[in-house]
Amino acid sequence: MRQTPEPGETTSVSSPTRSLTIADVLRLPVLVAGLPEVVSGERRLARQVRWVHVTELLDPASFLEGGELILTTGMPHPEDPTLLRAYVDQLADIGAAGLVIELGRRYQRVPADLVRACRDRDLPLIVLHREVRFIDVTQTVHALILDAQGELLRRAQRIQDVFRDLTLHGAEPGEIVEAAAELTGCPIVLENLIHHAVHCAPAGRPAGQVLTSWPRRSHGTPTPDRTAQSGPEEWLVTPLEHGGSRWGRLVLLPDEHDRPISPEHVMVLDHAATALTLARLAGHARWERDAHETALRSLIEGRHRTATEARTRAESLGLPVAGHRFVALLIRAGSRTAQDGFGDALAARLAAGGARALVGGLRPGVTGVLIAVARAGAWEPVAERIGRVAREELGADAVVAVGPGVADLGQVVRSFAEAEQVLEAIRPGASDRPFHVTSDIGLPQLLYALRDDVRIQQYVDRRLGRLIDHDERHGGDLIATLHHYLAEAGNKSAAAKRSGLSRQAFYHRLRMIERLLGHDLESGPQRTELHVAVMALEAMTGRSPEVLDG
Structure with missing residues (x-):
C-alpha cells in the first residue's frame, strides 16, 4: 500500500490534544x-x-x-x-x-x-x-x-487548574465527568464496582449510543492497576481508589474518528479521578442516588429522545429491560424529621434481597422507586419490603403508593402518575398496610385527595356550616353526634350507645341538628349528602368528627 502525500502537505502535529504518530x-x-x-x-x-x-x-x-x-x-x-x-x-x-x-x-x-x-x-x-x-x-x-512536549506541559497545567477549581468549588461528580469529556472530546463514564454507569458525559454523541449494552461491554473490559487502555474496544480505564480500596472506575471511550489515545487523555483521567475521590471524601456527592434520580426524572418527564436511549440508560444502571415488567412506587416520608440517607438504605436493602430497582428522591419528602420484575405478580413481595423499610426509617405514618405494572419503559410515566394519585389519597397514619394501590381509593380517600379543592370546602360549608358555628359558639358536639348517627346508617339506638349518651339526650341532639340544617335525617338522599360532607370535613381537618370538639 503506497502512502504518498502530496509534496508540501503537512500534518497538524502542533495540535496540543494528541501526540505525534x-x-x-x-x-x-x-x-x-x-x-x-x-x-x-x-x-x-x-x-x-x-x-x-x-x-x-x-x-x-x-x-x-x-x-x-x-x-x-x-x-x-x-x-x-x-x-x-x-x-x-x-x-x-x-x-x-x-x-x-x-x-x-x-x-x-x-x-x-x-x-x-x-x-x-x-x-x-x-x-x-x-x-x-x-x-x-x-x-x-x-x-x-519537543514542541509538542512543551505544549503538553502547558496543557497539563491548564488541566490541573480546571480540576483544582472544580474541587475547590465543591463540584458534583457529574460536573467533573462533564469537564473531563469536554477536555478530551471523548465520552466519559463513571462506573461503580458492579459496572453501573453512575454518570455519563457523551461528548456530543447520543447517550443511548454510548451506553448500548453497557453492562456486557463493561464486564468484558478488565480494570488495569493504573490508567491504561483495556478491553476489545481499547477503552482508556482509570481505577478509582482510596486507601488501597477500589470504589469505582473512570472510562474514556475513543472518539468516532479513531484518533489515538494521547498522554493528554491520560492526564485528564488521572486528574478527574483525583477530583472525584476528593469529592467522595468530602461527603457531598451522593453518587448513585444522583444518577438514579436523573434517570427516574427523565422517565417520568419523557426526556429521552428515543426508546433505545431510555432502555440503554436504564440497563447501564442495572435495571433489566428485556422480558421484564415495571412497577412505580412513591414513598412519602412520615413524621420523623431525619430522612437523610433513606434512599441509600432502601437501595441497599432491595439489592440485598435481589430486587432490581432504581431509587431516588423526586422532591422533598418523596422518594421514587422503579422496580423490574420478570413475572406479573412478583412486585408484591418487593412492595411489602419497601413498606417495612419505609416504616422503620421514616416512621409509622410513612405512605407507600404503588402504580400499575407496565410492560414498556415508555409506559412508566403512567405507572408513576397513578402512584401519585394513590399517594395524594392516603392520609398519613390512616392505615397500617405496607403499601397502597388504586383499588384502595374509596370515597374517604378521594375526599382526602380533594381536600384543598375550593369546591369541596364550599360544599362542606353549605352542608355543615351552621353546625360548625353552633359547636364553636357553645362548645357543643353536634358534628360528632351527626357523625355517629351517619356511621350507624341511621340506627339511633346504636348511635346513642356509640356516642355514650342516653337515648333521650341523643334524640334531642338529632332534632336540634335537623332544625339548624333544615334537613330530614330520615331521608336517605339527604343523609348521603351529609355523610359526604362529614367525611370531607374529616379529610380537611385531618381529625375525626368524634374529636373535633376536643
Whole structure:
C-alpha cells in the first residue's frame, strides 16, 4: 500500500490534544520526498512516535525504551531469515513504533522474509524509494516532539487548574465527568464496582449510543492497576481508589474518528479521578442516588429522545429491560424529621434481597422507586419490603403508593402518575398496610385527595356550616353526634350507645341538628349528602368528627 502525500502537505502535529504518530511523520515533507510505502502494519500507523533513532546495529533493543521509529539502510541485515526474524522480534518486543528502510544502498527491494516477519508481529514497516537525509528527518521530528512536549506541559497545567477549581468549588461528580469529556472530546463514564454507569458525559454523541449494552461491554473490559487502555474496544480505564480500596472506575471511550489515545487523555483521567475521590471524601456527592434520580426524572418527564436511549440508560444502571415488567412506587416520608440517607438504605436493602430497582428522591419528602420484575405478580413481595423499610426509617405514618405494572419503559410515566394519585389519597397514619394501590381509593380517600379543592370546602360549608358555628359558639358536639348517627346508617339506638349518651339526650341532639340544617335525617338522599360532607370535613381537618370538639 503506497502512502504518498502530496509534496508540501503537512500534518497538524502542533495540535496540543494528541501526540505525534507514524502517520503524522509520513506526511512530513522531509519523508514525503523519499516516496514512503507502507508494506506492513498499515493498521498501526496511529502509534505514537516518542523519538527517532538512526541505527545499523542488529541488536537495537539494547538501547531502546519503546515508542522509537527506527531509520536504517539495512546495511548490516543478515541474509538468514531466522536472524531477520530475531531482529524484528527484538523491535516488536521492546515496543518500537516502526521500522523505516531506505532502498538503494543495501536493498533494491525489501526482502520478503523481512516483510513477512514484520507482518507476523504487526510491526509497521515503511520503505523509502528515494534517498533522504536521515539527519533532516531526525531534526524535524525531534523538533516537533519537543514542541509538542512543551505544549503538553502547558496543557497539563491548564488541566490541573480546571480540576483544582472544580474541587475547590465543591463540584458534583457529574460536573467533573462533564469537564473531563469536554477536555478530551471523548465520552466519559463513571462506573461503580458492579459496572453501573453512575454518570455519563457523551461528548456530543447520543447517550443511548454510548451506553448500548453497557453492562456486557463493561464486564468484558478488565480494570488495569493504573490508567491504561483495556478491553476489545481499547477503552482508556482509570481505577478509582482510596486507601488501597477500589470504589469505582473512570472510562474514556475513543472518539468516532479513531484518533489515538494521547498522554493528554491520560492526564485528564488521572486528574478527574483525583477530583472525584476528593469529592467522595468530602461527603457531598451522593453518587448513585444522583444518577438514579436523573434517570427516574427523565422517565417520568419523557426526556429521552428515543426508546433505545431510555432502555440503554436504564440497563447501564442495572435495571433489566428485556422480558421484564415495571412497577412505580412513591414513598412519602412520615413524621420523623431525619430522612437523610433513606434512599441509600432502601437501595441497599432491595439489592440485598435481589430486587432490581432504581431509587431516588423526586422532591422533598418523596422518594421514587422503579422496580423490574420478570413475572406479573412478583412486585408484591418487593412492595411489602419497601413498606417495612419505609416504616422503620421514616416512621409509622410513612405512605407507600404503588402504580400499575407496565410492560414498556415508555409506559412508566403512567405507572408513576397513578402512584401519585394513590399517594395524594392516603392520609398519613390512616392505615397500617405496607403499601397502597388504586383499588384502595374509596370515597374517604378521594375526599382526602380533594381536600384543598375550593369546591369541596364550599360544599362542606353549605352542608355543615351552621353546625360548625353552633359547636364553636357553645362548645357543643353536634358534628360528632351527626357523625355517629351517619356511621350507624341511621340506627339511633346504636348511635346513642356509640356516642355514650342516653337515648333521650341523643334524640334531642338529632332534632336540634335537623332544625339548624333544615334537613330530614330520615331521608336517605339527604343523609348521603351529609355523610359526604362529614367525611370531607374529616379529610380537611385531618381529625375525626368524634374529636373535633376536643
